[in-house]
Amino acid sequence: MIPLLHDFTDETVLVVGGGPVGARKARRFAREAAVVVVSPDFADREFGEVDLIRAAPDPDEVDGWLERTDPALVVAATDDEAVNDALEAAARDRGILINRADRAGERDAGSVVVPATVREDPVVVSISTGGTAPALSKYLRQELEETLAGAGEMAALCDELRSALKSQDVAPKRRREIVTDVVNSPDVWTALRSGDSNTRQVIEDVLGDELPPSGGERA
Numbered sequence: 001m002i003p004l005l006h007d008f009t010d011e012t013v014l015v016v017g018g019g020p021v022g023a024r025k026a027r028r029f030a031r032e033a034a035v036v037v038v039s040p041d042f043a044d045r046e047f048g049e050v051d052l053i054r055a056a057p058d059p060d061e062v063d064g065w066l067e068r069t070d071p072a073l074v075v076a077a078t079d080d081e082a083v084n085d086a087l088e089a090a091a092r093d094r095g096i097l098i099n100r101a102d103r104a105g106e107r108d109a110g111s112v113v114v115p116a117t118v119r120e121d122p123v124v125v126s127i128s129t130g131g132t133a134p135a136l137s138k139y140l141r142q143e144l145e146e147t148l149a150g151a152g153e154m155a156a157l158c159d160e161l162r163s164a165l166k167s168q169d170v171a172p173k174r175r176r177e178i179v180t181d182v183v184n185s186p187d188v189w190t191a192l193r194s195g196d197s198n199t200r201q202v203i204e205d206v207l208g209d210e211l212p213p214s215g216g217e218r219a
């Protein structure tokens with residue numbers, strides 16, 4: 001399986017099943033999508049800003065929910081295998097992505113896995129164990145949270161630096177060298193992680209007199 005990124009902005013995600021797993025998936029997608037959770041009961045968990053709908057569709061009723069909510073992704077998170085089977089079949093027929101929380105291993109096209117995710121916006125890292133050990137995915141996610149500290153600020157810094165270098169017509173090869181040096185600089189990481197650094201100041205500290213005067217061309 002190969003990870004891809006999907007933008008759920010302005011999309012709906014339908015989560016069926018309101019247990020702890022449904023709650024976790026709802027929270028995850030609510031950061032970006034409009035989430036509808038359908039379940040006869042809801043666990044005492046945080047679901048995020050979502051629509052909770054009390055209903056327990058039978059297998060022959062699930063297609064109607066897909067038709068009404070028109071989701072980009074369906075999460076089958078009930079403890080009823082027949083309902084999860086029916087959700088998968090209906091999603092496949094409609095060409096909608098399906099995530100089955102009760103299955104690991106090989107998948108048909110359109111059946112997707114939700115990986116553990118570390119966010120340092122705009123940086124995102126996903127972890128999967130091929131379904132063999134979700135608890136390990138969670139453990140590694142927690143470990144990586146520390147490693148990635150400051151990565152979001154580093155991305156913002158590189159973005160600003162690239163724009164500055166481009167606007168001053170620094171040659172592409174030299175731009176690449178400078179940005180690579182910055183990303184590899186322990187001093188820059190330390191400055192970003194200390195939290196009290198100002199991006200402009202970091203760029204100046206790192207580049208010293210490297211940045212050419214405005215409009216200057218460098219080889």
Ligand SMILES: C[C@@]1(CC(=O)O)C2=NC(=C\c3[nH]c(c(CCC(=O)O)c3CC(=O)O)Cc3[nH]c(c(CC(=O)O)c3CCC(=O)O)/C=C3\N/C(=C\2)[C@@H](CCC(=O)O)[C@]3(C)CC(=O)O)/[C@H]1CCC(=O)O
Binds near residue numbers: 025028102133135
């Ligand atoms: C990463 C994470 C993302 C998320 O869900 O948000 C996620 N599971 C998480 C936690 C977790 N899941 C389970 C435990 C108990 C300990 C254990 O069994 O290990 C814990 C730990 C806990 O709860 O503490 C049990 C479990 N999970 C699946 C089954 C079904 C099966 O195996 O058949 C069963 C057995 C149920 C049973 O026994 O009845 C299936 C899937 N779980 C996946 C993802 C996909 C594969 C990811 C991968 O490749 O690693 C996959 C295939 C489908 C999917 O859900 O997309 C999230 C961590 C979030 C975080 O970062 O905190």
Ligand SMILES: NC(=O)c1ccc[n+]([C@@H]2O[C@H](COP(=O)([O-])OP(=O)(O)OC[C@H]3O[C@@H](n4cnc5c(N)ncnc54)[C@H](O)[C@@H]3O)[C@@H](O)[C@H]2O)c1
Binds near residue numbers: 017020038039
């Ligand atoms: N992917 C994962 O990370 C993971 C982790 C643990 C368990 N699981 C699997 O996911 C399933 C859900 O886990 P859980 O701990 O939240 O289970 P749970 O039993 O606590 O919750 C299941 C929810 O589904 C609801 N439900 C039952 N029938 C329904 C229907 N017809 N329509 C809508 N909702 C219905 C129940 O009322 C309940 O709220 C489990 O059966 C297990 O197989 C997956």
